[in-house]
Amino acid sequence: MFMLSGSNMCGRGQVRPMMFSVFLLLLFSLEVIKSQFLVKTLPGLVGDLPFTLETGYVGVGEFDEVKLFYYFIESEGNPKDDPLLLWLSGGPGCSSIVGLIYEIGPFTFNSEISTVENPILEIVPDRLTKAANIIFLDQPAGSGFSYAKTPEAYIMNDTLSTIHTHDFLRKWLMDHPKFFNNPLYLGGDSYTGIVLPMLVQEIYNGIEVGEWPQINIEGYMLGNPLTDLTNDYNSRIPFAHRMALLSDEIYKSVKENCHGDYLNVDPNNVMCIHDLQLVDNSLKNVKGVHILEPACPRSDSLEVDPFIAGIRANNKTSMDILPQVQNQSCREESYVYTYAWANRRDVREALHIAEEFGDTEWVQCNETLHFHFDKDAVTSYTPNVMSSVDYHRNFTDKKCRALIYSGDHDMLVPYFSTMKWVGSLNLSVIDDWRPWLVDEQVAGYTMKYSKGEYKLTYATIKGGGHTAPEYKHKECLTMFMRWLANDTVNHEYVGLLLKKSGDEGLSFSTI
Template sequence: MVPILLFALVSYVNSLVPEDEIRNLPGWNASLPTRQYSGYIHVDSGKTRFLHYWLVESEGSPSSDPLVMWMNGGPGCSSLEGYLYEMGPLHFMDDTPNQTHPQFVRNPNTWVQIANMLFVEAPIGVGYSYSTRGSEDLKTNDTRTAQENLQFLLNFFAAYPEFKENDFYVMGESYAGIYIPTLVDQVRIHNENLSNKINLKGFMVGNGCIGNAVGACSMHDGLAIRLKFSYEHGLISQVAYDEVIKKCGDGLKNASLACEVAMSEAYSKTGNVDIYDIYIPCISNNPQIDDEQLVWRIGMPEDDRVRGLATCIDAGVSTSYLNTPEVRQALHVQPESVIGRWRMCSHIPYDSNIKSLLDIYPTLIKQYRTVIYNGDVDGCVPYIGNEEWTSGLGFPVKEAWRPWMVNDQVAGYVTTYDVNNFTFITVKGSGHMVPQFQPVSAYAMFERYIKKEKF
């Protein structure tokens, strides 16, 4: 789908990878549970564009356990959210920002119990990732991001050849629903044409986008999906919902002033409900968070803020922590004076140029073990949209919608298709970031996937 990069693989310039090992992590007053590495890998032939990575070795058997690459979305949001708030080995003890280092505690549901985890801040301009040519070199799109993510992998495995034979998986959430399949397709093309193959076995996408013209991250489809979800979850009234359908038409295709008014009126009485999890408190007034983080909507048009639920992102602790000089030094990243402040989400100049991934999914599903999962109380990328497109691929159903269990309780619902065990899963009571909002269920889902067990 996307042409692979034309320049040849160049060995990673920093051959002293041991220098990337994290020796001391502020806020953790003991030896790290397993070895961790943080640093940069270049993604261009001129060695001017660098992606930041944070690698955590498995607590099991690093030499044989799988390697999992994790990406968050945006576009523009840092995958360190995954480490610090979702499946990383250490989480903040206190979620109140302060001027001293917050303390870490062990995450009992960390995915590194059974896998090596590789957190990558992509694309360039996100988090600590940077270009030596400055902000004028940050403009990118879906195509270029996929190409550079492939080049990252090639250079990563050149730097860490000990992981080259491990089973490899790509996982992530939200706008990574674009990053992941496009990267997987790049790997597929690379493996068909070149000898230094990547041992990719499968991928998982959580609460993910499917393109800029279809699904929850498109304009009309996205508005229609979120409107239906909001109505069915009691956030807007039947009268208001019926008025929107009357003025906007089926699928909200009839754009007009009357439609805009009806839409605004429908959402005007919802109050401050968190779009990422409609059943948790909305916390978004932290003075440590930049204004751009407060208004950022993953996979949604910026002007959609007036026509939907509230954006509640509380990243104050991570923002404060990751911008202290001693933390940046411990992580071997460039100082703030060189690349600017770390932000949870950055407004990079990004063109979402892929209209739909529905044309490549059948090919990927047949070749790689694929799971699409969704928290069922996410109002940003509601499960109803992802259930619709996964069933719409037309694959024969192997096992219809049924509950899956964790600790003798329903953890969600699963549908399995008779093509390479392609699976759609919901996670009960979870919002947008499933490993954060339902960590026990998320780990159970991950473990069963990695161990090829039934959900």
């Protein structure tokens, strides 16, 4: 006998039994194919993993022609009751290793002792996996270690990518029934601001029609989210002006001559084009993902592919194949460790990468899928949803929780463009703009909104870039813990974390 949630809302409902025969029928109808492996050790890491790591593939699509790869880390607290978090990386086309290594995962590379010959992994002491079960998913096909069996199956758009991710989640839960009743959260950043709300809507639609398994969704979190393409792009110039990167005169002129639209520019509007050239001259050497960090040329390892062939041929990196990290102040330089590590044969064997993936190069972000605002590059991914604001608006009549956050030094998706669409949801303000603290210091600012049983928290991360957890790991981890602590989580660990942050006197819900 299996216990299923019978709720048609975003939260726990009545529990009802399901006969084993019906379970088998639905199991076969979803065509769940087991392809999962426990990983005990990883190259570059000393000793056994201190938590349960599972990797695997789930086939999605009409004929399971797309194979989506995932990393699953079971909560180190109380896996039976702790939330289940599905974390998506943006791009589209960026590997979930971005989240696993650089954002919310339990690993990182020790840059002080790592070389491209021998990247050294270390465990992050304070990690979200101590209070949540987390699935890191490579999506869509062509991202990370995910692949498709046919060339046609790589042709993707927002809608199809969302359907595949929803299909993955249902099948994964079918294969892991002990997590049926765990509160589910969806999380992601950057381009997932488009597809993740679509996924939330797909889950609601499935609940309303009685789709099985009934997914026990409680809410979602989005960081530096691309949400409305036109609004987010057009907010970059006002952001630059606010941050003293543009003079009052240049800003006033470009705003008037371009009528506030810097994306869809009339080629005959000579004055607008002239002003945009002035803007470009002012901003071209400013790093868009974090305006305070040095604008470094991309490492050769990120631009060209031939060194990967050497990795495959020699089974490990070589000093002659990969460049050493030359400038520790350039964040991009450290990414070379990820490329070197993920393309090693022993790493692929440890992760149980499918033989069908073969010698395909792992890349951090697949440029054949990646979305660019201002480029007409031919890719296999077609953005077909220009704004996800209406999806958020649809959720305001649900019992649901949302956390939206922005690194306040991100010029790609400026914080106030996010605040603009949040304000357009017409929610009631229940906690006005105020600072939130970590280590008794201001870590950012926050507001809380509600409408019925829908609750939305907006937060900035002071000094954060695109995306915030990579730049402000401790602050973001504390923020996630406080927000998730409204649910059934490992409160002992959360309490210790808040104590270390100087916040033991604050309630768990304080952000």
